[in-house]
Amino acid sequence: MADRLTQLQEAMDQLCTMFVAAFYYIERHHDLKSFGPNDKIPDLKADQPKEVETLDPETFHAGQLELARDLITKEQQIEYLVSTLPGLDxxxxxxxxxxxxxxxxxxxxxxxxxxxxxxxxxxxxxxxxxxxxxxxxx
Structure with a gap:
């Protein structure tokens, strides 16, 4: 088994990867909405690839919830690893x-x-x- 610092580094790397995956999910599957009266959603031409594959609100929210739970679980694992390191105590x-x-x-x-x-x-x-x-x- 790896030492605590190596475990902590691997957990931090995994957390960063999870953050990137969460940002990608949100950026790729969000709902197209305008935020102001001057905002316009561009029409895609037939040969253009879709930048956003909009999901229905329930599926999108369920995905966000799962990503959030995974991030929280990983963060708690990191907190535990930090607490086992020799420190101020x-x-x-x-x-x-x-x-x-x-x-x-x-x-x-x-x-x-x-x-x-x-x-x-x-x-x-x-x-x-x-x-x-x-x-x-x-």
């Missing part, structure tokens, strides 16, 4: 103490590993002695 001294504690655990684990290696070597030496006695001379 963990001072530099606390973080240093945590590192020192982890280093002590590593030293203890290494000592246990070395003891296990010594025990293994001793057992192998005794086993070789036992097997050596039981072998027939060649």
């Amino acid at each position: 963990n001072s530099e001294r606390d973080q240093l103490q945590t590192i020192l504690d982890l280093e002590e655990e590593i030293v203890a684990a290494e000592a246990q590993r070395m003891e296990a290696v010594r025990e293994r070597d001793e057992v192998l030496r005794r086993l070789d002695g036992i097997l050596g006695v039981g072998r027939r001379p060649q």
Whole structure:
């Protein structure tokens, strides 16, 4: 699993992509309306591609609602990731103490590993002695 900062960066990238997709959806499927008395909606010629594919109001609103929910969900995921990062709750001294504690655990684990290696070597030496006695001379 990726570290928290990588997860946060990926979530931010996804949020930006979602924003672009939402803008595209709204820009591509909005209803054609004029906002002022001088505004005119141009007539399209037969060979011109449609710039806007107007959706019925219910479908358009449902799409907007789904996009908004997705954006909110992603934003909440980002907030959670940010809350798990060390920050104001963990001072530099606390973080240093945590590192020192982890280093002590590593030293203890290494000592246990070395003891296990010594025990293994001793057992192998005794086993070789036992097997050596039981072998027939060649």
